[in-house]
Amino acid sequence: xxxxxxxxxxxxxxxxxxxxxxxxxxxxxxxxxxxxxxxxxxxxxxxxxxxxxxxxxxxxxxxxxxxxxxxxxxxxxxxxxxxxxxxxxxxxxxxxxxxxxxxxxxxxxxxxxxxx
Amino acid sequence: xxxxxxxxxxxxxxxxxxxxxxxxxxxxxxxxxxxxxxxxxxxxxxxxxxxxxxxxxxxxxxxxxxxxxxxxxxxxxxxxxxxxxxxxxxxxxxxxxxxxxxxxxxx
Numbered sequence: 001x002x003x004x005x006x007x008x009x010x011x012x013x014x015x016x017x018x019x020x021x022x023x024x025x026x027x028x029x030x031x032x033x034x035x036x037x038x039x040x041x042x043x044x045x046x047x048x049x050x051x052x053x054x055x056x057x058x059x060x061x062x063x064x065x066x067x068x069x070x071x072x073x074x075x076x077x078x079x080x081x082x083x084x085x086x087x088x089x090x091x092x093x094x095x096x097x098x099x100x101x102x103x104x105x106x107x108x109x110x111x112x113x114x115x116x
Numbered sequence: 117x118x119x120x121x122x123x124x125x126x127x128x129x130x131x132x133x134x135x136x137x138x139x140x141x142x143x144x145x146x147x148x149x150x151x152x153x154x155x156x157x158x159x160x161x162x163x164x165x166x167x168x169x170x171x172x173x174x175x176x177x178x179x180x181x182x183x184x185x186x187x188x189x190x191x192x193x194x195x196x197x198x199x200x201x202x203x204x205x206x207x208x209x210x211x212x213x214x215x216x217x218x219x220x221x222x223x
Contacts, residue, residue: 004158033211042122042204042215043159091158093211104149104161105211112156 002026004108006092012114013082021077021111025094033105034067034077035091043091049075082115089113119143120205120214128220129195137190137217139205145185147208153216154201162190164208195221 005024013019025032031050035043036059045059051072060067064083069075079086089112093105119142129135139148147166151159163172165181165188172179176199179190192199202216 035213040218042202042213045210045212048211093159104151104164105159106161107151107158109158 004092004094004106006090006108006111008111009109010112010114012116015084015115016081017115018078018080019082019113021079021090021113023075023077023092023094023108025073025075025092026096026106027073029094029096029106030072031095031097031105032069032075033093034075035093036061037089037091037110039088046077046090079113082113084115087113087115120207120212122203122205122214122217124217125215126218126220128222131196131221131223132194135192135195135219137203137219139188139190139214141186141207143186145181145188145207145209148181148185148188149206149208150179150188150190151204151206151213152201153204159204162203166208192219195219197221197223 007022033048034046036046037043047067048056049069052069064080066078089110091110093107095105121140123138149164150162153159163179168183168185170181176193181188200221202218204213204216206213
C-alpha cells in the first residue's frame with residue numbers, strides 16, 4: 001500500500017479484555033517498530049522486527065504484551081488482560097532497510113486504545 | 117539506550133517569529149531524526165542528520181547537528197500556524213525518541 005496502515009483506528013476495551021492491534025507496513029519494508037505514546041508524551045519504544053525476526057523487545061512493559069510478524073510483513077501487537085495504564089496510542093513504523101538512513105521511517109496513524 | 121532530552125517542553129510564539137528547539141543526547145549519536153506530529157496523528161519525517169556539523173533545511177525549517185554529535189537544534193524561520201504541532205527528535209541507532217516539544221503558533 002501507499003503508507004503504513006494500522007487497524008483498528010480506535011479501540012475501547014474493558015479492563016481484563018485481550019486486544020490485538022494490527023500493522024500493515026509498506027510492502028517490502030524490512031524493519032518494523034511498535035511504539036506506545038501516552039497523552040502528552042513522546043513515543044516509547046516497544047519492539048523492533050527485521051523481517052520476521054524480533055530483534056529487540058526490551059521496551060515491552062510486561063509479559064502481557066506480545067508482538068509477532070510471522071511472515072515478515074503484517075505485524076500484530078497483542079495485549080492480554082488489559083489494564084487502565086495500557087490506554088495510549090500505539091504507533092507502528094516501517095522502513096526499507098535495517099535502519100532508515102536518509103529516508104526516515106514511515107509511521108502509521110496509530111491505534112488509540114482506551115481501557116475502561 | 118540513548119537518552120534524548122528536548123527543550124523547551126512547550127513553546128508559544130506569535131506568527132512570523134523565529135524559534136529554536138533543542139535536542140540533547142546522553143551519548144554520541146550515529147544519526148538523529150527530526151519528526152513532526154500533528155495532534156492525534158502519526159509522525160511525519162522532516163530530516164535526518166548524520167555527520168558532525170551537518171546542517172539541513174526543508175522549507176523554513178533548518179536543523180543542525182553539533183560537531184560532537186550529541187546535540188541538535190531545529191530552527192523555524194518566520195513561523196506560521198501550519199508549523200504548529202509536536203516536534204520529536206529520535207536517535208538513529210536505537211530509534212528512541214525524546215519527549216517532544218509542543219509548538220503553538222498564534223496568528
